[in-house]
Amino acid sequence: MKLKHPYKFGKGYEKPVAYFSMEFAIDQPLKIYSGGLGFLAGSHMRSAYDLKQNVIGIGILWKYGYYDQTRKHNNEMDALWQERHYNFLEDTGIVLEVTIDNHPVKVKVFYLPPEVFGTAPIFLLSTDHPENDHLAHTITHKLYDNNIATRIAQYVVLGIGGAKLLEVLGHEVDLYHFNEAHALPAAFRLLEKLGSLDELKQKLVFTTHTPVKAGNEVNDPNLLHKLGFFNGFTIKDIEDLVGFENGMFNHTLAALRMSKIANAVSKKHCEVSRDMWGGFEDVCDIIPITNAQNKAYWVDDEIEKAYQKKNDKKFLKRKLEMKKTLFELVADQTGKIFDPNVLTIVWARRFAGYKRADLIARDAERFERLLNNKKYPVQIIWAGKPYPLDHGAVSTFNWLVHFTRKFHNATILTGYELGLSALMKKGSDVWLNNPRIPLEASGTSGMTAAMNGSLNFSTNDGWILEFGEHGKNGFVIPEVDTSLPEGEQDRHDAEHMMQILEEEIVPMYYDDKAAWTTMNYQSMEDVEKYFRAARMADEYYKKLYNL
Structure with missing residues (x-):
């Protein structure tokens, strides 16, 4: 040859x-x-x-x-x-x-x-x-x-x-x-x-x-x-x-x-x-x-067109459609029917200890209050593949399986590969990323989420340091003192995560859709500037x- x-x-x-x-x-x-x-x-x-x-x-x-x-x-x-x-x-x-x-x-x-x-x-x-x-x-x-x-x-x-x-x-x-x-x-x-x-x-x-x-x-x-x-x-x-x-x-x-x-x-x-x-x-x-x-591979054409024309109505309509597509798979895998009108948070990437999949649920009572808020309802979906012999990561996955069972609006999916990854990026409103600083060399999942009208919510690590502007194109958890013991770092990050969710993200999604879409447009513009594989x-x- x-x-x-x-x-x-x-x-x-x-x-x-x-x-x-x-x-x-x-x-x-x-x-x-x-x-x-x-x-x-x-x-x-x-x-x-x-x-x-x-x-x-x-x-x-x-x-x-x-x-x-x-x-x-x-x-x-x-x-x-x-x-x-x-x-x-x-x-x-x-x-x-x-x-x-x-x-x-x-x-x-x-x-x-x-x-x-x-x-x-x-x-x-x-x-x-x-x-x-x-x-x-x-x-x-x-x-x-x-x-x-x-x-x-x-x-x-x-x-x-x-x-x-x-x-x-x-x-x-x-x-x-x-x-x-x-x-x-x-x-x-x-x-x-x-x-x-x-x-x-x-x-x-x-x-x-x-x-x-x-x-x-x-x-x-x-x-x-x-x-x-x-x-x-x-x-x-x-x-x-x-x-x-x-x-x-x-x-x-x-x-x-x-x-x-x-x-x-x-x-x-x-x-x-x-x-x-x-x-x-x-x-x-x-x-x-x-x-x-690579933007051409990852981006949804319809959401991109709505963004280019700054057409809020079409943008939000397309986002609802993409959420429905994701939720069909959620229902098929888990038997839970999610609501496309509800704010949906996704944590999806390789399960590894430093990525802290379960950080948002660290304070179980506070997490339950977030999920059970009648005025501002929230849905959360996890997914990700641990290395099969990383028993700690597998254990975290299995803990989430049992922990989410009692909630109608929280679940965990299997089979996080390219296809599911694209569905979750298109169907999420918030892309949650909370690695322990400074252990994330780069991370890229949030880039493709941003291309599809999902707002990044992250610790300030990896690529987010070059992208994230809190309140402008997404939400960034304040940096912790990395000399503290790991448990203290986790406590700091979990506390600030919940505070930002309760006081900023959730109210904005429900009470100020114009500000929400403006932030999405800014996020899409900023990710376009520097985070395309070209x-x-x-x-x-x-x-x-x-x-």
């Missing part, structure tokens, strides 16, 4: 780039993503196509995806791993070979043509090959497999397999762009060809997403070497090249030492990353390129690629 881009490259976007990512959230049918990292990569590939950029994506075809979020008999969460088969992917006939644990592993290559979903060309790698043994087959079964050896093998397939694919295609690229450090083995494949770290650095750029040092993966170099992660280089070679931390290989630190330049995913995250890695020698510059989302994809070229 010879790769041919289906379009003439736009001015300034001619430099060929290969974008490596463990996950891509392209469209609902293609289940090869878990959350924000994938949503970002999917929007990037769509905007690369829109702008006619010389980019290709390289990822993995996960046979069982991340997982399907289902329910047990008592409505608690369950995880289902189901085989996926896609008739829109082309089998290229290309078979690569990578070495894992001193065994040859065959890698099949599938192609997602740009015209299927409107993306840059994307290649997906799979170890589902008849000549592989069972263990090799399992490498590309589950995204973020909980077995450490399997996960390292996944990195080898993505990195070395992806690098070999470019060679087989004869597709010379000027830059490898790693979305997180998963594809690092590609750097060692390149190093073998180029011969020096200085030359390698000219070929690599890196996007880091994690704002906590403990969240950056660290592994035993002996295990990595045994599994083929270093592409044949000795442990001593690697230590001389990028150094070890207390005898361990730090994936992010290695990527920062081997790249020409790196980007953080918001301005605040850039400050945090520079503080985190600034004390280490030989780390490349880290610049901010704030995450963004700006992000353009900045990748201007600030990372064309150096």
Whole structure:
């Protein structure tokens, strides 16, 4: 197969780039993503196509995806791993070979043509090959497999397999762009060809997403070497090249030492990353390129038209229609019929401890008063997929299942993927986001909510620091002193959240619709200015690629 881009490259976007990512959230049918990292990569590939950029994506075809979020008999969460088969992917006939644990592993290559979903060309790698043994087959079964050896093998397939694919295609690229450090083995494949770290650095750029040092993966170099992660280089070679931390290989630190330049995913995250890695020698510059989302994919055309004409009547009418569509799904999943005329708050994203899904219900009596207010009724919907072995996050999900059972106007949905995400953004009035500061590197769900006439209500973290103006385009919880114990921080944020809801958000929604729609228009205008993926994809070229 010879790769041919289906379009003439736009001015300034001619430099060929290969974008490596463990996950891509392209469209609902293609289940090869878990959350924000994938949503970002999917929007990037769509905007690369829109702008006619010389980019290709390289990822993995996960046979069982991340997982399907289902329910047990008592409505608690369950995880289902189901085989996926896609008739829109082309089998290229290309078979690569990578070495894992001193065994040859065959890698099949599938192609997602740009015209299927409107993306840059994307290649997906799979170890589902008849000549592989069972263990090799399992490498590309589950995204973020909980077995450490399997996960390292996944990195080898993505990195070395992806690098070999470019060679087989004869597709010379000027830059490898790693979305997180998963594809690092590609750097060692390149190093073998180029011969020096200085030359390698000219070929690599890196996007880091994690704002906590403990969240950056660290592994035993002996295990990595045994599994083929270093592409044949000795442990001593690697230590001389990028150094070890207390005898361990730090994936992010290695990527920062081997790249020409790196980007953080918001301005605040850039400050945090520079503080985190600034004390280490030989780390490349880290610049901010704030995450963004592809507007054409996410926005509802009718709400956009009403906003453009500032037609309040049509805007509110369309919002009601979108709420009704969401509430049909709510009724189908939960047996609860919601009212489109009632203020609807949505909390929906990956369930993780620092995102604090249950913060609004921290004071149960106050929460009940909010829900049971006859004059100003409120509805609330949760959704989100925890990592299935994150028992704390699963426990929070299940607690909400039981907690909301007694309320006619509160519930929790399963299956938070692209389709449900879009429905919830279009059908919400308020998009609630309350991560513990400063742990949200960027966050993007609120961007696409704003595009669809939902007002952000958030702690002042991630992208909100660059967007949120309290009372003008949304609502921002005052910043807490982060030196306080976590329990005190939670108490502060919960108290201010409820106060803003009771005194500002709820009364405005019911008593001053003109002010509400004006704020929505401002929110839509402000999100348009800077948080469209076209700006992000353009900045990748201007600030990372064309150096």
